[in-house]
Amino acid sequence: MDDELRERVEREAEKHALLNAVKHESDAAVGAVMGPLMGDNPDFREHSDAVPGIVGGVVGRVNDLDYAEKRARLEEIAPDELAAIEAEEEEDEHDLPSLPNADEYDEIRMRCAPNPNGPWHVGHARMPAVIGTYRERYDGWFCVRFDDTDPETKRPDLDAYDAILEDLDYLGFEPDATYRASDRLETYYEHARELIEMGGAYTCSCSGEAFSELKNAGEACPHRDKDAETVLEEFEDMIAGAYSSGELVLRVKTDIEHKNPALRDWVAFRMIDTPHPREEASDYRCWPMLDFQSGIDDHLVEITHIIRGIDLQDSAKRQQFVYDYFGWEYPEVVHWGHVQLDDYDVKMSTSTISELIDAGELDGWDDPRAPTLKSLRRRGIRGEAIVEAMVGLGTSTTDVDLAMSSIYANNRDLIDEETDRRFLVRDGNQLPLTGEPPAAATPPLHPNHEDRGVRDIPVGDAVMLERADIPDPDEADDPRIWLKGLGCFRFADGVLEYTADDIDAVREGGVDVVHWVPAAESVAVRMRTMDGDVTGHAEPGVGDLETDDVVQFERVGFARIDRHEDEETVAYYAHP
Numbered sequence: 001m002d003d004e005l006r007e008r009v010e011r012e013a014e015k016h017a018l019l020n021a022v023k024h025e026s027d028a029a030v031g032a033v034m035g036p037l038m039g040d041n042p043d044f045r046e047h048s049d050a051v052p053g054i055v056g057g058v059v060g061r062v063n064d065l066d067y068a069e070k071r072a073r074l075e076e077i078a079p080d081e082l083a084a085i086e087a088e089e090e091e092d093e094h095d096l097p098s099l100p101n102a103d104e105y106d107e108i109r110m111r112c113a114p115n116p117n118g119p120w121h122v123g124h125a126r127m128p129a130v131i132g133t134y135r136e137r138y139d140g141w142f143c144v145r146f147d148d149t150d151p152e153t154k155r156p157d158l159d160a161y162d163a164i165l166e167d168l169d170y171l172g173f174e175p176d177a178t179y180r181a182s183d184r185l186e187t188y189y190e191h192a193r194e195l196i197e198m199g200g201a202y203t204c205s206c207s208g209e210a211f212s213e214l215k216n217a218g219e220a221c222p223h224r225d226k227d228a229e230t231v232l233e234e235f236e237d238m239i240a241g242a243y244s245s246g247e248l249v250l251r252v253k254t255d256i257e258h259k260n261p262a263l264r265d266w267v268a269f270r271m272i273d274t275p276h277p278r279e280e281a282s283d284y285r286c287w288p289m290l291d292f293q294s295g296i297d298d299h300l301v302e303i304t305h306i307i308r309g310i311d312l313q314d315s316a317k318r319q320q321f322v323y324d325y326f327g328w329e330y331p332e333v334v335h336w337g338h339v340q341l342d343d344y345d346v347k348m349s350t351s352t353i354s355e356l357i358d359a360g361e362l363d364g365w366d367d368p369r370a371p372t373l374k375s376l377r378r379r380g381i382r383g384e385a386i387v388e389a390m391v392g393l394g395t396s397t398t399d400v401d402l403a404m405s406s407i408y409a410n411n412r413d414l415i416d417e418e419t420d421r422r423f424l425v426r427d428g429n430q431l432p433l434t435g436e437p438p439a440a441a442t443p444p445l446h447p448n449h450e451d452r453g454v455r456d457i458p459v460g461d462a463v464m465l466e467r468a469d470i471p472d473p474d475e476a477d478d479p480r481i482w483l484k485g486l487g488c489f490r491f492a493d494g495v496l497e498y499t500a501d502d503i504d505a506v507r508e509g510g511v512d513v514v515h516w517v518p519a520a521e522s523v524a525v526r527m528r529t530m531d532g533d534v535t536g537h538a539e540p541g542v543g544d545l546e547t548d549d550v551v552q553f554e555r556v557g558f559a560r561i562d563r564h565e566d567e568e569t570v571a572y573y574a575h576p
Contacts, residue, residue, distance in 0.1 A: 108140030116160035129390035132173035182281035295319035343404040380560025385410035408575035424553035426536035428464035435498030443485030462519035
């Protein structure tokens with residue numbers, strides 16, 4: 001090996017040693033360097049007997065540097081490779097992949113475009129969770145645009161506009177702007193007029209069935225060659241309401257022989273006789289289809305990146321025809337699969353939930369049995385827990401399963417340390433006490449935070465226990481139980497006798513620790529759950545809690561205090 005080749009081996013070895021060390025933030029290893037070194041430099045292979053020795057010396061010198069020195073040296077000799085490592089490091093910091101071509105835009109601008117036909121179900125949270133996270137990551141911008149241009153089939157619910165914004169706030173995001181498409185009809189009309197004048201659209205009176213036959217056969221509609229002046233006149237009549245539903249549509253002229261029939265001369269505007277529920281839009285009868293309306297709006301508000309379902313791939317292709325007519329650049333598109341949710345008997349569908357509410361089978365959008373954000377909020381689950389779970393799903397094009405247990409785990413991490421403990425006995429049995437037990441119990445408010453103090457629970461002459469916690473005299477070798485915060489009792493003949501045994505009964509004797517409430521001063525509780533209402537009694541202090549306080553009922557789970565009524569306290573169960 002001549003000196004020139006040796007120097008080249010040393011240079012390449014140094015680069016690969018630094019790459020290995022910096023990427024893994026550790027010392028470089030000769031074995032890890034040899035593979036990529038020989039792969040990048042196949043002419044080294046004929047000197048394979050000498051190269052390892054050279055590499056060993058270089059690796060030793062590299063490992064004598066501290067991490068900052070290694071990184072600085074790599075930036076000096078291989079800045080592009082270091083940049084690639086840094087990009088990977090940045091990627092590793094995020095649950096979401098980088099947006100395509102993000103560095104080509106001065107500002108990342110995205111939109112959340114809900115149909116306001118009802119409050120959001122859990123699946124709806126994915127879009128704002130991901131878009132809001134990208135906005136924070138790129139210091140970008142996002143808007144909410146209510147796509148409410150279908151007054152009939154997907155008729156808007158007037159209460160849903162504010163309800164959706166409330167759901168967005170619950171998730172922790174505030175849009176930079178909010179639009180209602182039904183306020184922007186004149187804008188869509190103006191662009192349709194321009195499209196007609198370009199020869200890019202025509203009015204068509206074919207029935208849907210007749211046009212479908214022509215389209216599928218790759219044959220042009222007989223109205224396709226109308227002159228622009230006639231088309232424009234008929235379109236103005238559409239705007240004026242001169243036609244009834246189904247009489248006339250405006251079609252975008254595409255490629256009638258396109259390999260995908262769904263893209264052939266698609267409808268941009270149609271007539272709808274049903275008035276829009278918003279008074280401001282109730283006089284309009286000529287309404288844009290979503291692909292036209294959304295495409296125009298995305299350009300006008302300078303959207304750079306669109307995230308949409310994989311089933312909507314044709315939308316981008318339809319809109320591309322309009323963009324080509326106007327000479328616009330189409331936004332970057334990320335497609336993803338659907339979210340499927342476990343743990344609910346009710347289908348995750350706005351229309352289905354609405355029907356169940358109307359039929360009286362659900363109490364409302366915040367019924368704990370409904371898979372809605374309003375329900376999760378009322379149960380005391382934080383929006384942050386939902387966002388974290390949604391972001392963790394990524395942007396895969398395949399359908400993904402969301403386990404509610406992941407939301408519960410996230411929420412538990414958020415609230416466990418700050419949530420005080422209480423006792424709740426569900427449908428308990430009342431048992432007399434004998435043997436002079438303490439007059440009061442003082443269990444801690446939180447087992448990990450002694451500084452918060454204790455709960456003073458009066459005992460009285462009897463307590464209530466859950467049926468499963470009462471020892472069976474025929475089966476129990478030791479009929480003793482430990483009432484948490486109070487002491488040890490022996491169960492016999494339907495009575496709990498205080499034994500005054502110390503805690504060794506639990507530590508060494510295997511005595512079970514159970515929760516309880518005083519029979520005389522307990523608070524009646526109705527706890528609303530996904531499986532129906534559960535009744536029981538809680539320790540007296542629960543009656544003094546405020547609405548929205550979250551507690552952990554020991555051995556039961558977390559719950560949010562909803563309200564205090566004359567005869568009971570109502571709580572909503574969150575999760576174990």
